[in-house]
Amino acid sequence: MARLGHEFTSPDLLREALTHASLSAPTRASNQRLEFLGDRVLGLIVAEALLKADPEASEGELAPRLNALVRKETCAAVAEAIALGDFLMMGRSEMLSGGRRKTAILGDAMEAVIAAIYLDAGMERTRKLVLKLWEPHLKGVEGRARDPKTALQEWAQSRSMPPPEYVVVDRSGPDHKPNFTIEVRLRDGSSARATAASKRAAQQSAAKSLLAVKETEHG
The missing domain is CATH 1.10.1520.10 (Ribonuclease III domain)
Known part of the structure; x- marks a missing residue:
């Protein structure tokens, strides 16, 4: 070639x-x-x-x-x-x-x-x-x-999976200083959680954790 x-x-x-x-x-x-x-x-x-x-x-x-x-x-x-x-x-x-x-x-x-x-x-x-x-x-x-969220979505898409699902599983703290716990889920049953002061930050952190696991599993 x-x-x-x-x-x-x-x-x-x-x-x-x-x-x-x-x-x-x-x-x-x-x-x-x-x-x-x-x-x-x-x-x-x-x-x-x-x-x-x-x-x-x-x-x-x-x-x-x-x-x-x-x-x-x-x-x-x-x-x-x-x-x-x-x-x-x-x-x-x-x-x-x-x-x-x-x-x-x-x-x-x-x-x-x-x-x-x-x-x-x-x-x-x-x-x-x-x-x-x-x-x-x-x-x-x-x-x-x-941008771990984009990376995880691309990972799922390349394997014919639907986009990851992000679910708020817990909210704590006062209104002026909340903490959100987000769980990201893939269709294969795998998931990861993260807690942060904003939903976006928690989503990014959860996506990063799950992506690291999946890339380790699949190489």
């Missing part, structure tokens, strides 16, 4: 990275194993870049930036920018259902391609390509990292 800026020494690695599970067979591996590796390689490269870009940032500031840059939605956006979906190999039913445009599929494929480049050419080459592809997202990451 010319748009990647990398010519593979082992084309079979790229072929595997572009093969969706719907087309896998005993003689044709899907990109799931490469996706597993690519997720870790991407995380390391982005973490290093964030540390270098802001030497004074705390772990609490860096973690949401990292999550914003490595989550499936961002990986899918990068994949869309290089038209990666046009090259994916998948089963007919998945293709007819719009698989080439699905966030989860594009995100997984992008991570698999990163792993393929890593195995083909090593970390230094992979780092250069990732930083080039992620440059637009790295520039504005502070703003996106500060």
